[in-house]
Amino acid sequence: MYLKELTELDGVSGNERLVREFISEKIKDKVDDMKTDVLGNLIAFKKGTKGKRKIVLAAHMDEVGFMITNIEDDGTLSFAPVGGVETQVMPGKVVRVNGKIFGAIGYKAIHLQEKDQILKPPSIDQLRIYIGAKSKEEASKLVKIGDYVSFTTAYSEENNRAVGKAFDDRAGCSVLMEIAQMNERYEDDLYFAFVVQEEVGLRGSAVVVEQIHPDIAIVIEGTTAGDDPELPEYQWATHLGDGPAITFMHRGYVVNKRVYESIVAVAQKHSIPHQAKRRTAGGTDAARFARTGAGTAAGVVSVPSRYIHSPVSMIDLNDYSNTVLLIRKILEEGEAFAR
Template sequence: MLLKRLTEAMGPSGFEDEIRRLIYEEVRPYADRVYTDPLGSLIVETGESKPGPRVMLSAHMDEVSLMIVHIEENGLLKFRPIGGVDPRILVSKPVSVGKQKIAGVIGAKAIHLQTQSEREKPIGLDQMYIDIGARSKEEAEKAVSPGDTAVFMTEYQEIGERRAKGKSFDNRVGCGVLIETIRKTFDIPVIYAFTVQEEIGLRGAGPVAYRVNPDMALILEGTVCFDVIDAPEHGTGTVMGKGPAISVIDSSTIANRKMLEHLVQTAESAKIPCQYRRVSGGGNDAGRVHLARNGILTGAVSVPTRYIHAPSQMISLDDYENTIRLVEAFLRSVEKGGLQV
């Protein structure tokens, strides 16, 4: 199960080794050429000798995570987040620490021991520690060093009706879409980029776009979805089950009209459900890619993801599969000359 393997792999920003290795093994049979860049992004070329516009599909492979920064005398581990983590979701979650995947828990003072005023406030980062069962600093140091990263220990499972839960659907769904797509053959050059360091300021994608310099680019993402009870209709961002979400505006990009309309038309003529991403906050790698060099025709398509950046996220498998279908339909339309730069 591809999504299970992708989401259960570790890939903190800047330390994407495990996820990169996993993706590499998946894509190498289909690649003309695979290589990494100086930051660690994985670039896979296919059909480079074919005529037609060079299309880059791009998905970031890193995830929000934690870093151990200090070991206390009592063996507890002090940590800081890598990327945007809401401290309120951290308490009482299990984590895997370091390459050895040492099990740990994030604990906080029990409610019985808290004063009334303490109980009303969120528990801050400075009050939380990772406990791996070490009884002293010396014991902890045998298993963990400062600089080790930690990710949520969340099992991928299909639940409910065509839904899946797991960690890091942001953005392993994008990675999954690219891997499913590379197995198909296209009559144009397609470059698949798995970028690093998106979660800490879109840092990996700029150098990749500069290097690949494609004629057009499509960014695949997992994006905010809050179609839940109490959310106002115009505050949901996306709706689960309504298909891939096409970006219109976010904090890093105003969508190119031509690309936007082409994506919508492609979905309509292939009878694939799709929706607009109806929120202006957040940003993705498109922000760097569309401004690279002389400017690159860029679009972004996302799988709606509930509880994004939290330990347990949720997607609709129908949305995921429809995103894969939309990306194929998009590439087929470019093959036929349906989108010119």
């Protein structure tokens, strides 16, 4: 399991290099071939014992974050979100610019806010990043426009729950790494696609499809947990502790029925705890796999993550380990899977 190392790396969309290098170093001796394409996707390959089909396991390396858009006269930094980050979670958070310059996201103190400001989230143009610089000249020696900004949350575990940033989708990356490092070979040719820029439009997966032309793709994700404060149960998407979530539909894609039912059947056959993702908001690389080129039969298995796309997310470690187990059993089914 590589959750700690992966989540503590900075890898905002378009800047996944550190994540890619870490993954590559850990799995290079366990796969038959590995390459990085022009867009930055890392694709590893294990030859199957029969090799009649190509199966892709995919997880995205990128996380939501920010980019610097301006250096102000007072030395503060204006910024824009990269991916879906709500302004409610930004004020007061410690961030890291270019992996080395620490700062804090600042907003007007509550004592100075009007009543209507207190009751609504700030707009992005009301927020600044403070890095300790006293002038534009001083700040310009440290950062520049276009620099990446990441949250800095340290990974921790307590009571079989893990807390950290970027479980969407470093949890999926860790699952793929565990599968890749196992000594088993399966009937199907197996590709591990660690893709880029999912959070800004499912970009990396389209390039993967064009290179591999897979028969089946299974996307391993970190997905929204619904057991949040004040959210009624009928609106829950998933629940921490109930096992990996299996998606039947989400934004932009109705999951291939044959693949969806086959994933569920494998979970039932091996008594693996699982749940349906009951809310259909959000999208994954499965939609891009299905709609690119001639199309790929694609499914989604996810680790539920509470407070997703925020500086601090939470997963259940049993959900994670059962996701690894479910993917293993799917691969062991060989040609029987999704026939």
